[in-house]
Amino acid sequence: MxxxxxxxxxxxxxxxxxxxxxxxxxxxxxxxxxxxxxxxxxxxxxxxxxxKDPTDVNDELLKNTLLKQHKDYIGFIKTQESDLLIPMKTEVDRMTRSQKNIIDFFNGQGQHNKVMLAAQQEVISGIKAHSSIVSGATSAIKALADKLATKEQLKKKFHYILDNYIRSRDAFGMMTSSREKEELIQHTKKQIEIL
CATH class of the missing domain: 1.10.1220 (Arc Repressor Mutant)
Structure with missing residues (x-):
């Protein structure tokens, strides 16, 4: 030097x-x-x-410092584990069980829905089968109603003809010839035949 x-x-x-x-x-x-x-x-x-000795790679002071920091980190992690991670894992497990129960419930509902759908299909098939009967009955009822309406109209027309006959007959007096009476009867019969 x-x-x-x-x-x-x-x-x-x-x-x-x-x-x-x-x-x-x-x-x-x-x-x-x-x-x-x-x-x-x-x-x-x-x-x-x-x-420090520059040749000493395994310096005790450095090791102690590192160990102290390592212990601090481990303590922090253990605190986080007990305060956050364990409760979080418990909640996640609970949510997983709840989700499984919900999925099982929906799967059960799916089976129930299939049974209900099959029953509804049977009801619809029955309704379709009976709809032809109902349709036939409806057309028969309509035809009967039409006939009743026609019958009622005939009755009304017949009453009208009968009322005309009675009025005309009553209008004849003693002096009316039998030929006029016969014409009235023939005219009334023709009106009835037209019905």
Missing amino acids: ETRKTDKGNTLRTIKYDTQTAQKMERIALKLGRPQRVVFAQMVDYFHRSK
Whole structure:
């Protein structure tokens, strides 16, 4: 190690190292954005304060720090598990059972609906079969109603003819000839035949 004095009164020392180490030092300084001399001074300060051995990869302080953080994370996860995950899993299980019950109910309803549909089809078939009977009965009733209406009209016309005959006969007096009476009877019979 070489020593030399600067104009400020500080004594500078020089450390010689190989090219690989120089390249690593340059990369670290570039990455941190500081001059190499500052980075070197900070590295020395760090190892001085932390009392770490740079050759000790299994540093106890680092392990303890990591373990403490790991325990904190595990504690946090266990708290979340008991507060959130277990109740959430219980609710999801309950919802799954409810959904299964609903699906089973709807599947049962599907069978019931098939039975009801088959029964409705039988009723419709029966109605169609009976509709021809009902249709025949309806046409028979209509024909009977038409005949009754015709019969009623005939009765009315007959009453009209009969009333005319009676009026005309009553209008005849004692002096009416039998020929006029016979013409009245023939005229009345013709009107009845026209019916």
